[in-house]
Amino acid sequence: MDRLCLSELVDVATALRPPFDPRELSAGIVHLGLGAFHRAHQAVYTQQAIAATGELGWGICGVSPRSRGVLDQLGPQDGLYTVLTRSADETRAEIVGAIREVLCCADDPSPVLQRIGAAPTCVVTATVTEKGYRMRGGRLDVDDPEIAADLAGRAPRTVVGVLAGGLLARMQADAGPISVLCCDNIPGNGVVLARLVDDFAEHLPRSDVLRSWIRKQVRFPSTMVDRIVPATTDGDRDDVARLIGLRDDGAVVAEPFTQWVIEDDFAADRPRWERAGATMTADVQPYEEIKLRLLNGSHSALAYLGALAGAESIADAMAIGEIGELVDRLMREEMARTLTIPDGFDLDAYIASLQSRFTNPALRHSTLQVAMDGSQKIPQRWLPAVQSLLQHGREPRLLAVAIAGWMRFVSHRRSDVGRPLPLADPMAATIAEHVAETSSPRGLRDSLLGIVPVFGAGLRDDALVCALVDEALEQLTSRPVRAALRSLLR
Ligand code: CS2
DSSP states (O other): OOOGGGGGGGGSGGGGSSSSOOGGGGGGEEEOOOOOOOHHHHHHHHHHHHHHHOTTTTTEEEEEESSSSHHHHHHHGTTOEEEEEEOOOOEEEEEOOEEEEETTTTTOHHHHHHHHHSOOOEEEEETTTGGGGGGEEEEEOTTTHHHHHTTTTOOOOOOHHHHHHHHHHHHHTTTTOEEEESSSSSSHHHHHHHHHHHHHHHHTTTTHHHHHHHHHHHHHHOOEOOOOOOOOHHHHHHHOOOOOOOHOOOEEEOOOOOOOEESSSSSSOOOGGGTTEEEEEEEHHHHHIIIIIIIIIIHHHHHHHHHHHOOBHHHHHSHHHHHHHHHHHHHIIIIGOOOOOTTTTHHHHHHHHHHHTTTTOOOOOOOHHTTTHHHHHHHHHTTTHHHHHHHOOOOOOHHHHHHHHHHHHHHHHHTTTOOOOOOOOOHHHHHHHHHHTOHHHHHHHHHHTTTTHHHHGGGGHHHHHHHHHHHHHHHHHSOOHHHHHHHHOO
16 A cells, blocks of 8 residues: 555545645744644644645644654655544544654754744744653753753753754844744643743853843743544554555544643744634633643543553543542542633533543543653642642542552552553652552552652641542552442542
């Protein structure tokens, strides 16, 4: 079977092709992090915005910070790939042509720095996952060996180093203002990224000049991004081949739902993403909190408890009655009480839509995929809600069950049906050291709550939290997840 590329597009049904000739686009956006999420989210919005406005200057120069694999997927396909949208009733294919160039920083970051420094580039976007920013407590982790190596003067390879280097190139070229959008699940992601870049710039020679240029010429709008995008499987690629009649090694699969809320604070021109359904707003924070706590917070609980109970996918986890009930009550009885709900926002409808998204039978979203990188996710998904409940004199009882679920997951590493559960986490070694210190549930709770980058400094000393986690961990240690939850949910 022939492979998807520009010259093969003529043979594809018009309805599946990009709604413009990709050859006519020029790149006005640099995107860092070419994983499946970007391909199924911002690139699709951009394609639709270009189609709606006819503005051909918003092609994307996609950058893979480390992996050359993406070059092998998208390079021979001229940047083209298919988004397969799956729901219970329908599987739909759409070819995206917005990515016009693919670069990798691993070999040589200089073309990327030049691109960020070039006047036609007005927007940089990033999806590099939480760990890609290499931060600690919201600040740049200057002790991180990769950050330290960038700061010591090599050609930058970290995301923040590349951004700072690109902005330096732009200042030197006098190429004008630019906007940088973080599209990862981090609260206040714009403010956070601005701070990380400033932390990096502070260590560069003549830092004052660059830092003050950035303050004047660069905006970092915050964004809330949402679309469930499981890892692509061979089965997905086979379905794509059937639908488009070509082999596609860059295909991605996603749910029908998609949402993008963007702070309307740009330094320069930008694509009309609102013409593709994005919401432009003065304040992203309420949306971001709602999404991070209700969607991502529930997702992580489903991932750990589901994986322990032997569920391979999030939908399988939801189908386990006790886990479904826990997540429903976690959202309504705990998470929702910690949120500021914008006027006109229908919280019940939002929760109902999350439940149907989590149970989408056509999406095989693996529990282990969501379980990855817990140390980077827990701080923003669970802990602000724990703190908020405590401040209001409420018990974070169900959140404690989720925390105990993570503790059981990282310490036991085996499901109730005996399946090994790998721990994929940048802090895996530290977590393993803390686990090795002790064998009792209480000891484990005390030791793991002592990992400050994950749980902060005070939680370990909070008697109520300790008691709640102890009770849940005791249960999860002594019986299978379903029986433990039956007892904990009484
Ligand atoms: C998930 C997210 O992998 C995870 O941790 O919770 O990727 C989630 O699917 C997206 O944020 C949905 O927008």
